[in-house]
Amino acid sequence: MSWPTNLDLGQKEALVRRAHSTVKRTESGREKEEGGEQREGRLTQEGKWRERQPQPQPQQQQLELRPSIPSFHPSLPSFPGMVGLSVGEKHFIQGGIAQDLRTDGRKRLHYRPISVETSVIPQANGSARVRLGATDVIVSVKAELGKPSPFQPSKGKVAIFVDCSPTAAPMFEGRGGEELSAELSVSLQRCLLGGKSGEGAGIDLSSLMVVEGKLCWDLYIDGLVVSSDGNLLDALGAAIKAALSNTGIPKVNVAFASSADEPEVDVSDEEFLQFDTSRVPVIVTLTKVGRHYIVDATPEEESQMSSAISVSVNRLGNICGLTKRGGAGLDPSVILDMVSVAKHVSQQLISVLDSEIFAAESAADS
Amino acid sequence: MEYVSPEGLRLDGRRPMEMRQIRGEIGAVAKADGSAVFEMGNTKVIAAVYGPREVQNRSQQISDQALVRCEYSMANFSTGDRMRRPKGDRRSTEISLVIRQTMEACIMTHLMPRSQIDIFVQVLQADGGTRSACINAATLALADAGIPMRDLVTSCSAGYLNSTPLLDLNYVEDSAGGPDVTVGILAKMDKVTLLQMDAKLPMDIFENVMQLATEGCKAVAQCIQEVLLENSKKLEYQRGP
């Protein structure tokens, strides 16, 4: 099934009607496969079932057991679009990392200055724009009512999609950015959402429930990379956290009709519930160059990496997800060391991010 | 549905001949040669220009001119109703082609032979008039990149609802089913480079509507000139003697 592309007049009218009236959902059309993989989708007002496109790389998802066990990828492509480096420059970068003085003067475990702006997309439920050096990402969160999956009737659903805009690099035009977008989407899902059973998600899905088994909120998190200067995953993770703290889920009054199958809901336009983001994790990517690990790598440094580990850690210091990239093999003790370093760095990052988000929200309010 | 109230106010409180608030800003993407953000009301568009640089695909090289390429993409969250857009769908391709042809007419391509100019336009928020906002943003970005142009290309749309010509339609007015005329002009030379219309319109009213859109374009051109002048002045005095 393909998504509607050209909106004809009738569909435009339908959208306009939806924007102006309260939403009354009728449920018709269920997922096609019973058992097996749940097809995510949403209902349009016409009652048609619009199916979500299948997740890329479904094989990887099956390998996942629990978020805490690292899943080893085959070597994924490192970030494309890097300028080539001469041998002398590479040597210089490696020397800098070894001597704890990188090319822009940072230490190995220092982040570039982060700036956060919230409410950049007015029509979304929540949005944020994060700048990390010259990396610029925008994330928007949209909430729609949907039906929970039969396996987790008391939890809502979250889907994460990332798009690399060609404004970031000329090579992202056309289908050039698809590989990177898919890689980022899957990594973010792994880090922030739980495994298949929905357990262990960094985002609390049970707060998205409206009526158990019948109605829940579907959160669609869309990321857009506007400008890229290395470390996209961390920037996207920070932006998702900021966008979620900016998200207001409309208050829903449920009126139980006589037939238990179709509760009528009244979505309020006025009152909003702030999403609880105290347990949302941040993602810290550690890049291993030579013998040392660095945080927040620039594209030149990323080209030198032998392997990288992205860990998502929440405020309590719990690990919510882990991804290893790069083809070089790592000793398990090295991995454990990197994970503990990531935990240590993440506490600092969380506090910096929280203060930035707070400043951004208060600036938006004033 | 009533789009123009008896007092003469539109749905968002504007008068029929009133444009939305326009704002242009230079320098959104650090890595691009030229970039700009352009807002027309709630429609927000980022344009980035890379070039002139060496042609990546040798077979497409033109020996006496620059090759101009353009891509238009909409973010998933840009419309009110979130929609997952596949890349390369027909609407995007058509708008990319339109923008490319419009900009190619005004860039002096013969000054940069065997090179390539890439224009990328990304829609962040769509509320009607995205085509126009994209062309305006592309003009700003090209000027920022220092690419020689014959003239500034600006664009604006106008429509005809409830027997009134309306300037700068937003999404609701656009989807009302009335005619939508998009005009792109070369501001100083006063020549039309882009003219598109859907739905039908009697000839005499069409002239009025097109005239209205042209006036809108001229207002946009003035705004763009001010932004560019301000920016150039700033760069010059910062650079110093």
Added chain:
Amino acid sequence: MRDLRLSLNQTQKVRLEAALEELQELSSSAASAIVTVAETIPVNHEDGVLKGHGTTELNGEVVATLCGVVERVNKLVYVRALRARYKPEVGDIIVGRVVEIAPKRWRIEINFSQDAILMLSAMNLPDGIQRRRTAVDELNMRSIFGENDVVSAEVRGLQHDGSLQLQARSQKYGKLERGQLITVSPYLVKRRKQHFHHLEQYGIDLVLGCNGFIWVGEHVEAQENAMTEDQESETEENKKPNKKSMTLEEQERTYTPFQTRQNICRIANAVRVLSALGFCLTVEVIIDTAEASASLNIDIKDMLGAEFYVLTAEREVQRRKSIKKGG
């Protein structure tokens, strides 16, 4: 301020705006005529004016095609663009990166509308003898410059089809290693007599390419005639960065010494801050900024922070004021 997105607090914003205003006042007395695209340039038609770059004729009027400053030299009127790609002139010293090795030439990327060409015949051979390039030389081009190498060269001329020819015959040109390359906008680098600077007090080479590529690296002595023993030792040294043939310990021994590295990073950050502020880059200003940061005990990474940004702007105001008084 497009490269560094800094969050300035209130006092810093006020200070920065005050500094920028003072800069504006200092320069407005120079009365430069700024034009935007499609703006008419006031010209005295009786004099018979020559229309130069960045202008075109429309209905008998001279109209600008670029955003920039109008310059008049006798009868010539042209528009000097600000932010634009590099505009080459014969004799310019540039720094570029090799993108491709083609028969008998290297293609070098130099921030121009096309890649520049460095012919094998325009390059000194490693053994230094002046002779005709043979087929063996052509096969060994990679031993001189490989892909992605950073080289410095001089503009020889523009071909009729618009492409640029480079030459690197002198000893001071050639491969640049052991350092970092910074990209700035070409209009910030002024054409001076000297572009290769050896900063003795830091032990660093600073090459200001007219195309906006700036190289900051460890100092390397310009080789005189390379004799065979030198060549052998050179090939040994060239093996250094080759990872495959060296173990990690050997590599570590050949890293740049820490003190030099600190100086390199300090100068590089000074260049970054100055280019973010849009100030002209000359050796004096760069060294001045680096020394100021060292004397104020600002950590190297903090040089890219908000406080030093505002400080540099204020220092520049002082500097220009003193030049104006003196000059």
